[in-house]
Amino acid sequence: MSAARDDILGRVRDALKRGPLDPEQAQELDRRLAEHRRNLVPQRAAALDHAGRVALFAAMAEEVQATVARVAAPDAVPEEVARYLASENLPAELVMAPDPALDTLPWETRPLLRIRRGRAEAGDNVSLTPCLAAIAETGTLMLVSGADTPTTLNFLPDTHIVVVRGEQVVASYEDGWDLIRARAGSSNQPQAMPRTINFITGPSRTGDIEQRIQLGAHGPRRLHIIVIDES
């Protein structure tokens, strides 16, 4: 296929009426790639303080049929999970991301909650995951894949519960990109990238039949977000 590659690049350069870029121009463009300059970022979330962003995140997520619960401390998460499952008439059984931070929560206070740790399988009804960030602008969760956070948890079960620590709420997608780059500890892209980044805004939906919105097309029917407010 390298003949096709050379051919296509040749056609592109012919159309642009030039040869390959000279080293100086290429350097300039490499600088553009490396500096991660932001384009226009809307004021909607950027102009708010942190409390305002958390409130906006919750409001925007609820607008797209996610449910949001705010708890005062990490210790209150197991109770909220149990409460939510009971309120939705769901069995007290879930598959949880094998994430060290989720493991430190006091699950023993809810002994009736049956928890499996790992990726999602076909029969799983409820999943619980952490997130990397929550983006206030549109009520969007940002989740990344990794050994502790398998992607199947975000899509296979009918119900997806996501735990958000208050300080994870940021204004924009651009703030999310910065977090991805910071994770790698340096700017050695693209090695910093996980296999998958999921931006999730509300539960799965479709309008493909007569434009009438139905939730739960192929992904989760319910998305429940537990925000831990900082003390």
Add this chain to the structure above:
Amino acid sequence: MQPTSRAFQANARAGLANDTLQKALAMARTGFPLKRAEAVARLPEFEDLREAGRAIKDHTLAHLDFYLERYERNVLVSGGQVHWVRNAEEARAAVLAICRSVGAKTVTKGKSMVAEEIALNDFLEANEITAVETDLGEYIIQLRHEPPSHIIAPAIHLVKEQVADAFRAAHTELDPARVLADPRQMCDEAREVLRPRFLAADVGITGANFLVAETGSSIIVTNEGNGDLTQTLPRVHIVMASLEKIVPTLEDAATLLRLLARSATGQEFSSYTTVSTGPRRPGDLDGPEQYHVVLLDNGRSELLGGEFQDMLRCIRCAACMNHCPVYSAVGGHAYGWVYPGPMGAVLTPSLIGIGEAGHLPNASTFCGRCESVCPMKIPLPRMMRHWREREFAQRLSPKAYRSGLSLWAWVARRPALYRVAFGLAGRVLGWAGRRRGRFRSLPLARGWTLVRDMPAPEGRTFHSLWAQRQKAGSGR
């Protein structure tokens, strides 16, 4: 797919006479434009974002070779592979080779217009690989053996009863007496039927809304989550993308994403925006073991550097067709190929030839709504005019039209003759129509007067009025 764009006029007439289609289109006509307008009104920066989006795409296209090379390098660094393909045939062969290399029997597919463009499903079936569409709309039209009629809502031409019929015919293992009256029930049935297909597939094929040069990532935007199940569960993930999907950085992608969902469905953000980079990492508990990108030219490089380059900014949001009076009247199938509406009227002639698709750029009133809502500010009417000019220059337009236009041009280039001829014609028509003030039919213009009246000219021509005003010194 075999184009039927040559038959646009007959297709359009059939569409207008089809009551079921008209019922379906009536539902679409108001929904999308209303939701878009609300979403745009909520974001004060929307206009400035359009300008920023246009600048990003223009910059990328001007340096497309550079960004393609950087993109490829970063896909390789992250453990993926890039397959450069010049045309549909090479693209199909590349996909088949990947499928064969892992002994694939079934593939699941997320929605991909590029896959439609290269007619991938039929080819895979012919090579004994079952392709299952998983987007609800795509699944419905696959069951009905028909092409999509819209680039983001492929089954928009159907009413729910037709969907129910298709499901009853295909899902014969289910109780024939079950109730299928409501979209909810059909959605649940599709979810149930497709879930095991997702789990069993050997290869998952998705499209790409954007390719990011900085990281070698592909981005898909969906609402159903089908694209994510498609690309997460099988061992192999294949991305089908055309050259112009490249953007430089993640920041650039964020800007375009802010425009995409609002322009398309009027959502603030689609339910799922997914960034994929390479195959699963060591230690990952799920995700594909192989990540392939089939990078398709198929005519894009020919648009670059010419009068149609702006078309390469298109992000496939469908706002142009959602706001098009012609599309809304005749439906997407009338256009006869993969891309309908105004963006199709510009893109299709460049992909299958103006000889084949000459009717499409003529199927416009030039009302300009498409350009006014296009998030990438693509001058669609201007480019349709360019196609009309080419069609005329290549002597492809109908003979009567060409000779009529030539005659008019001949007269128009002779101002004295023009003034006499049109002054005379105006007086004759004014006299003939003096009673009614309009004409129900005119010789040589039956097609025009069939659906409207021609007003009778009143008095003098514009030229003579103008000359008189200039002379009287009241030119303003």
